[in-house]
Amino acid sequence: MSAAHSQNLNVLLQEIEGIHLTHHNPRRLRADIAAEALPALLALLRGRASYVHLSAISCVDWIEENQFELVYHLWSYETSVLISAHIRIPRDPGIYLSVFDIYTPAAFFERDIHEMFGLYFEGSPDMSKFILTEWNGPPPMRKDFNSEKWVMETFSWQEYHPDWLKDLEKQGGGVVSTPESIRMKEH
Amino acid sequence: MSNTDLDKIEVNQKPVAKRSNPFANVFDELVSFCRSRSMFMLHYCTGCGAIELPPAMTSRFDMERLGIQPMVTPRQADILLITGYVSIKTLKRVILTYEQMGAPKYVIGICSCTVNGGMYWQSYATAKKLDEYVPVDLYIAGCMPRPEAVMEGLQQLMEKIKTDEANSWKQYYANYDYYLGNQQHLFGNNWQTPTDIIGEAKTYKLEGPNTLGEHTKILESVQRPLEPLEMKL
Numbered sequence: 001m002s003a004a005h006s007q008n009l010n011v012l013l014q015e016i017e018g019i020h021l022t023h024h025n026p027r028r029l030r031a032d033i034a035a036e037a038l039p040a041l042l043a044l045l046r047g048r049a050s051y052v053h054l055s056a057i058s059c060v061d062w063i064e065e066n067q068f069e070l071v072y073h074l075w076s077y078e079t080s081v082l083i084s085a086h087i088r089i090p091r092d093p094g095i096y097l098s099v100f101d102i103y104t105p106a107a108f109f110e111r112d113i114h115e116m117f118g119l120y121f122e123g124s125p126d127m128s129k130f131i132l133t134e135w136n137g138p139p140p141m142r143k144d145f146n147s148e149k150w151v152m153e154t155f156s157w158q159e160y161h162p163d164w165l166k167d168l169e170k171q172g173g174g175v176v177s178t179p180e181s182i183r184m185k186e187h
Numbered sequence: 188m189s190n191t192d193l194d195k196i197e198v199n200q201k202p203v204a205k206r207s208n209p210f211a212n213v214f215d216e217l218v219s220f221c222r223s224r225s226m227f228m229l230h231y232c233t234g235c236g237a238i239e240l241p242p243a244m245t246s247r248f249d250m251e252r253l254g255i256q257p258m259v260t261p262r263q264a265d266i267l268l269i270t271g272y273v274s275i276k277t278l279k280r281v282i283l284t285y286e287q288m289g290a291p292k293y294v295i296g297i298c299s300c301t302v303n304g305g306m307y308w309q310s311y312a313t314a315k316k317l318d319e320y321v322p323v324d325l326y327i328a329g330c331m332p333r334p335e336a337v338m339e340g341l342q343q344l345m346e347k348i349k350t351d352e353a354n355s356w357k358q359y360y361a362n363y364d365y366y367l368g369n370q371q372h373l374f375g376n377n378w379q380t381p382t383d384i385i386g387e388a389k390t391y392k393l394e395g396p397n398t399l400g401e402h403t404k405i406l407e408s409v410q411r412p413l414e415p416l417e418m419k420l
Contacts, residue, residue, distance in 0.1 A: 132312070134276050134374070140311050147311045151304075154373070155315040158303045183308070 009049060009081075016041050027081050035087040035096065042072065042085070042102045050078040054099075057109035059117050063143040066091045068119055072099070089119075098124035116141035152183065222291070223348035226265040227258035229288070231281060234271015236298040236331040243334035255341055261287040266344070267321075271331075272300035272307050273314045275373055282370060285321045285359075286382035290391070292356045293324045293344060297337065302326050319369040322355035322362075360388035361395025368402035376405050381413055 009029075013019055016037050022030040033041055045051035053075040060069040065088075072085040089096050098121040099106045110121040111130045118139035120127065129135075138145050157179070168174055205212050228250075230240055244250045244257060258264040261284045273281060285294065296317045299305035304315040317323055324347065327340040347353040359366060363384050371378050385403060388394045 134279070135312070136375070137311070145311075148309050150311050151309055151315075155304070156319070158316050160303075179303075 012044065012049060013041075015044065029081060029083045031083060031085045033085060033087060035089050038072070038085060038087050039097060039099060039102065042074070042099055045074055045083065046102055050076045051083060053077065054103035054105055054109075055082075057106060057113060059113045059119065059141075061091070061117060061141065061143045062088075063091070068094060068117065070096065070113075070119075094119045095122060096120075097122050100124050115139065118142060148183075157183075219349050219351055222265075223345040224254040226255045226293075226345075227263055228255050228266040228268055229258050229261055229264035229284070230268040230270060231284060232270050233273055233277050233281075234298060234300055236270030236300075239297075239331050239334050239337060240268075240270065243337045248334045248338055250338065250341065253338070253341060253345065261285075262289060264288055265292060267292065267294045268297060269294065269301055269317060270297045272298075272305060272310075273317060274312045275314055276312075278314045278320055279374060279378075282321060283380055283382075286380050286384065290356050291348075291353075293348070293353050294321055294355065295325045295327065295340060295344065296323045297327045297329075297332060297340075299328055299330045302328055305330060314373065320366060320373070322358045322366070324353050324355045357393050360384065360391070360393035360398060362397045363388065364397050364400030364402050367406060368400075371402055371405060377409050379406060379410050 010021070013021060013031065016033060018034050018037065019041070020032040022032070024030060031041065042054075051074040054072060055075050056071075056073045058071045058073070060071070062069060067088045068091055070087050070089065072087075074083045074085065075081075076083075094117075096119060098110055100110070100121075100123060107125050108130075110124040111126055111128070113119050114121060114124070114127050115130050115132055116139055132140070137150065140147065165174065206215065230237065232240070242248055250256070255266070261267070265288075267281075267285055267288060269281060285292070294317075296302065300307060300313070301317040301323070304310070304313055307313040308315065314320065325340055325344050327336055329336055332340070344353060367384075385398065388398050
């Protein structure tokens with residue numbers, strides 16, 4: 001089935017302009033497309049192929065290229081094939097279209113990405129805070145958010161210098177790499 | 188900004204001076220003994236350390252032979268056992284829970300995460316030192332500590348209670364400004380809890396020189412009176 005099916009799927013996918021397909025294995029297909037073509041691809045996969053399950057949307061912050069990569073993972077229960085549709089959008093202003101009208105579960109993923117990366121999805125039903133309801137800082141999964149630095153500025157650390165360690169230090173021993181030296185490596 | 192500039196004044200670390208009446212003394216000792224042998228434990232299972240509690244509670248190690256039983260509500264519990272990482276969101280709930288408990292109350296922090304953030308030391312979402320926000324009687328280090336270590340820790344706590352050394356709950360009243368300052372540092376200046384700690388400290392005469400201060404002033408300026416919840420049928 002799968003050979004014939006993938007043949008059909010390939011024909012179908014060629015309707016999308018500028019699509020670049022990579023077959024990792026018979027059950028994994030990577031599609032790189034332009035951001036404008038993504039809604040058309042998703043509508044095609046949901047409407048004319050059997051890809052009814054949007055299992056996740058992942059986001060990658062390519063800070064050096066000043067881009068966000070969005071990956072839409074689509075699963076077909078009939079053929080057990082996973083298609084990952086990759087798009088790149090500019091990091092600034094970081095706005096993209098919601099695919100909520102094609103796949104309803106997208107609302108959750110988009111809300112999560114909005115919270116973690118600060119990306120805004122136009123047309124998504126709810127862009128309010130999701131998990132980090134009590135977080136007022138910058139979106140923490142962005143590459144330019146330095147979590148370690150934030151931790152260093154916000155928290156203090158427990159001091160621990162027990163007697164047995166002092167005894168060891170008298171004999172010339174002790175801790176080789178202290179927590180302080182590990183923590184402050186970058187700052 | 189780091190919190191180290193806040194000074195914590197240690198109070199009541201030493202056992203309370205004995206009363207002059209010998210009968211009262213015997214009575215006090217009896218009370219401490221009984222208190223140490225019948226504790227209800229509220230386990231606030233935030234992280235993976237909770238997995239060590241079922242064997243500690245049930246037939247293998249049997250916590251109940253020490254007189255320690257799990258309890259369902261904070262108001263009836265004596266021990267607050269925090270097992271694992273405390274995210275900032277969780278910490279708010281931990282503080283609310285802690286303040287609801289009736290004194291005397293004891294806090295045990297289990298796992299490395301409560302000591303110093305553990306493996307989440309880099310995480311923006313996890314509080315690092317639990318004893319900056321609520322007073323901790325006892326830490327049980329380990330990732331995760333075995334049930335034997337948990338039992339050992341509980342026995343140490345029992346010993347501390349028997350000798351009147353487990354007084355951290357008094358420190359919360361006496362150093363409320365310090366704890367509140369740390370809480371405000373993390374949650375913002377609008378932070379308030381429904382429990383009136385300052386009022387309690389005054390009522391039970393547990394005020395210290397550090398109960399009131401700059402942070403309690405901030406609290407007073409933003410505090411909204413509690414409103415009854417709306418009831419609908």
